[in-house]
Amino acid sequence: MTDFIKPVEGRAAVIDGKAAAATIDAAAKAGAGELAAALGRPPCLAVVLVGEDPASQVYVRNKIKRTEAAGMRSIEHLEPADISEADLVALVNALNADDGVDGILVQMPLPDHIDSRRVIDAIDPAKDVDGLTAESAGRLMLGAPGLRPCTPSGCVWLARKALGDLSGRSVVVIGRSILVGKPAAMLFLEQNCTVTMAHSRTRDLPALCAGADIVLAAVGRPEMVRGDWIKPGALVLDVGINRIDAPEKGEGKTRLIGDVAYDEAAERAAFITPVPGGVGPMTIAMLLANAVRAAALRAGLDEPAALAAL
């Protein structure tokens, strides 16, 4: 079951998010197959990308591949950075009205001239596979059933596989975005963890992290979290996706790194997620699972058994 957690001599075990995600993709694929038979068409996931955020470009590329590999239909709307808010809301409304679309994902961040809340709340909550509408966020806060944000769900899923029951564990979540930090804190609280939310105004973050059984970094600052912040034996979940220059790979080349200084942190942690190959692939797995759930719910069917068992 946890063959995706790879022990390393004298250092933290590496949580292979790519391998973990493959098991969830397989469940989503089985569920998609069941639904395709019931609906006469495969579940369909639409993504809207505005402008050229590097992390979003990585996401959309991998999302297309994995959605199709799971037997689902993938639709992309790539819009220019100067699209108006009204046009973007109109696009979301068109996807809401399209009965052949089961899930809608609008990539964050949106350009500054657009009020992201207005766009997100235009999404039909029944198609909110990202779990970001006020309806979905309210349901999470209340502990009511609903579609949960993908990245935080992936993090909690990995933490449960690594540590088992999370009751009483102390968690420091660094970053308070509506996309990752806030919902991650709520999901860990739901697991009976004691959660501290840290952000740019937090005082003495290293000392705060030193007491944490689990550190989740979702900041967007390359290698900000240093190894000596980490409690020996802790679990480190690195959500950051930062593209940096990699002249060693050749002129003009880049590579992805996380928000955690990996080699340092691996010296102290018991478990760590790498970047790439950690939380990122899990986000997509959870997105596929949510798309299947949304398709089932919209059709008035039960959640496919393969997903309910996850």
Ligand SMILES: NC(=O)c1ccc[n+]([C@@H]2O[C@H](COP(=O)([O-])OP(=O)(O)OC[C@H]3O[C@@H](n4cnc5c(N)ncnc54)[C@H](OP(=O)(O)O)[C@@H]3O)[C@@H](O)[C@H]2O)c1
């Ligand atoms: N792997 C994945 O699947 C995935 C999914 C989503 C996002 N990401 C990546 O995760 C990163 C964060 O994205 P996001 O959308 O969650 O966050 P975001 O909206 O970019 O916000 C960053 C958060 O970090 C906090 N922060 C900034 N500087 C800090 C500092 N010096 N100390 C402590 N906290 C600080 C900010 O605090 P304030 O609120 O006080 O400003 C804010 O809450 C990005 O690299 C993004 O690409 C990855």
Ligand SMILES: Nc1nc(=O)c2c([nH]1)NC[C@@H]1CN(c3ccc(C(=O)N[C@@H](CCC(=O)O)C(=O)O)cc3)CN21
């Ligand atoms: N609305 C919304 N929901 C999101 O979940 C989301 C956004 N917007 N905007 C961008 C961020 C970043 N996200 C990401 C970023 C990277 C991967 C990903 O597949 N990472 C691989 C990269 C492998 C590679 O191509 O090099 C990894 O292994 O980390 C997934 C989700 C999801 N994010």
